[in-house]
Amino acid sequence: NYIIGAFKPACNISITFSDGKTRKQVPLKKENGQTAMVPLFQSQENIAGKISIEPVQGKKVEHNGIKIELLGQIEMYFDRGNFYDFTSLVRELDVPGEIYERKTYPFEFSTVEMPYETYNGVNVRLRYVLKVTISRGYAGSIVEYQDFMVRNYTPPPSINTSIKMEVGIEDCLHIEFEYNKSKYHLKDVIIGKIYFLLVRIKIKNMDLEIRRRESTGSGANTHVETETLAKFELMDGAPVRGESIPIRLFLSPYELTPTHRNINNKFSVKYYLNLVLVDEEDRRYFKQQEVTIYRLADTS
């Protein structure tokens, strides 16, 4: 069955991390929709490991040199195929030559600057990858990728004011709402209350929504995509003047990411709390407030 053999790569390349056994693995959704477990890093960490190249039995691999790259890429789905590498580091592993048997190369990128987090959005993807290239002349290079994930932690903000606001429709509905903070970490709880100052409409219920607004591109080419990630009912029935309704919304069940502002001039991800009141005729009254989401280092 030599034909199959002809399309087989001439060698197996494997990439292992030196702390691979102890490093935390997190799920990453790949292009084909499958989820794979990949190691998790944060900025300024050393990324080190070994590459081992094992030629297929009885073959030799002739090459013009072997290198490993660490790439940080932003991929816009509407601009398919175009990657913008915002980070690109290269280590040459071998000079041109031939490999007859299994050969191992250690590599290390120390204190790598990875300012952006891995992100999988509706229209944009930010990913980090290790790319091993065995350059060959006519036969085409042999390339192997290894994804990994980057999450960056933010210390709790020193200033975190509450959001307090009075809104309303004249002679119809006046409410005052308060969220205890303007910046929430991913496992945070939104505490707050809504105070009804004037109610002249028949309210059926009230929800708090968490909305994610992803904008990509710039100028005329800006694409904005808004998703509602959470719809949390706060109140059932019609309140009267003077009622105050408590808010307690745990963020942990929802798949949130930190807020990303103007990542490499390519995209932004922002979060909003949307307070929605629905009346008996199903008319919606709402007020949207931006909140910042950040990632707090796991203390545990």
Next chain:
Amino acid sequence: MMIPDGIEDEDKWLTAGIAGLQQNAFYMHRALDTNNLKDALKYSAQMLSELRTSRLSPHKYYELYMRAFDELRKLEMFFREETKRGCSTIELYELVQHAGNILPRLYLLCTVGSVYIKSKEAPAKDVLKDLVEMCRGIQHPVRGLFLRSYLSQVTKDKLPDIGSEYEGDADTVMDALEFVLQNFTEMNKLWVRMQHQGPAREKDKREKERNELRDLVGKNLHVLSQIEGVDLEMYRDTVLPRVLEQVVNCKDELAQYYLMDCIIQVFPDEYHLQTLEILLSACPQLQPAVDIKTMLSRLMERLSNYAASSAEVLPEFFHVEAFAKLSNAIGQVIEAQVDMPIVGAVTLYSSLLTFSLHVHPDRLDYVDQILGACVGKLSGKGKLEDSKATKQIVTLLSAPLEKYNDIETVLKLSNYPRFMEYLDDGTNKVMANVIIQSILKNKTCISTADKVEALFELIKGLIKDLDENLDDEFDEEDFNEEQSSVARLIQMLYNDDPEEMLKIICTVKKHILSGGTKRLPFTVPPLIFNSLKLVRNLQGQDESVSGDESSANPKKLFQLLNQTIEALSTVPASELALRLYLQCAEAANDSDLEPVAYEFFTQAYILYEEEISDSKAQVTAIHLIIGTLQRMHIFGVENRDTLTHKATGYSAKLLKKPDQCRAVYACSHLFWVEDHENNKDGERVLFCLKRALRIANAAQQMANATRGSSGSVMLFIEILNKYLYFFEKGNSHITLDSIQGLIELITTEMQSETVTPDPAADAFFASTLRYIQFQKDKGGAVAEKYEPIK
């Protein structure tokens, strides 16, 4: 929102709701069995989502709620086990809050909250506070009420009460209290708000539904009353003011009435007693439509029962001046509510009276004061038309009677009789009846003329026709019964002192003579007999105080009697009058007053001659006359002759022969009075008997002529018995021959074919013969006497 079209649709929705609930409950059970927490939460939330419906009436919603409630018990058990398996309660507490819909979320939160408190991982008060706060999210009245009642249900055994295992540090009862009070306040707000939701045309229906839900709200007060740590001080300073504040502020009549009633019913009596002022001060602040009277009545009823329960608590009542406070409050309420129907005011006074009777049985002045206030309210309004009000007044007036069991005490109440003029005839009668029954039941003896006067003033409804209207619905039977009671009452009047008794009799006479012809036949006889009793008493005393010229002498009494009986002639009730005359004659006989006795007889004879025309009545009358006359012993020969002669004359003039015969042979006794030798006239006895025989003969011939058969021989046998009687008594004019002849006559007659057989006569005759035989067998003088008879 959907407006339910009808019951049918509602049933359909309920069925659908139950089906949805059961389906999810099934999956939930499966998750519970496999310890799958995630699925358990998911399906329980879905199950509870059925409770989000707006389509069911409270009644149907309750059904759905109860099913969910049962399922939640299982879930709670699962949660408890889950925490034993290592899942921390706080984690669970957070986990259930991830549910997106608020109603299922809060039901689950309450359920875990209950487990949380039980685990003691956090102070009960913090968990409770959180739960009751979070429940604010449900502003829909029905759903909110049920959710909060669920909260109340699952936490009621976990309050940080004193002595409870959940007791916290300082002020722990306060925390429990605060929780229940807050839940109560919120529930009441929701409940009150219910009336404003939905279209105005369904207001009645909504009020009905609201009423169905009231116990959910009231339950909180019950829980409050169950908190051990709530002592009097705390009740007075915290619980009551807070609850009352809510009651007053909600400005809703249904809620106010129900909750006030709840307060009165659930908290202990001694608390009410000590906080009367606070409780009562809330009354004037309630909505005008609130039925304060019923409420206050119930309060007083409770306090009355409390006072009745133990004598030890009475000093407290005096101490807090309960009567003054209540009386005051009632006054204010009546004054404030101008539109209150009269029945309301009367009910209030009635309750206050009951209270006063229980608490201050010795304060007759209180009773009189209440009556005075009540009658004051009635005055100027004429007779009462409202049947409910009159009923209440009867209750009001009966209360002192029942309490004191003594009409004399009641007669002391100056305001008591004032009521009578405001009552209609019927009620007056009812009241009079109540009074009489009370006297009869207690066998109260009314012993002075003044009291009798007062009493008759009270019961004048029965004594005379108050209005001239001879009502159509005159009920003979009722009337008879009423008047019989009056008659019994008259017999209850008694005083040992003849002077006073005479006065009593005069008073009664005055009243009953004004009673109209219908009543006299009932009322005169007891009065007569009462007087005769007095006469007899006087006789007994005569010996000791002879010659004492007191006004109460028999002669005077007999005059009185004569007048009284005369009154019967207007009725007319001649037969009755005749009997009474005879009774009086006999009494006069015992008093040795010949002229008086003669006069009575004369009256009786006159009546007989002039009034008694019915032949049957005549027969009865003549026998009565004969019987009485026979016993009279004071008459001189002349008088006696006149009377006996008349009597025999009447006898012979009766219409029917047998009656004549019987009367005539009865007359024979008039001439043969045992123990009075000068009154034994054997010849005239025989004369009577012979005459009787002649009449009997004539009777038989008449029967023969008219009917062809000669009737009975009964009369002969009866006459034979008379012969035997006088023979035995030694009347020498009765001979053996005549007896023998009579026996033979009877025997022949009985064998004759024309005689109708009469078993009674046969038996009578046989007995008579047996008697003769018996006398013969006795031996001695008697036997000798009888011996010749065959």
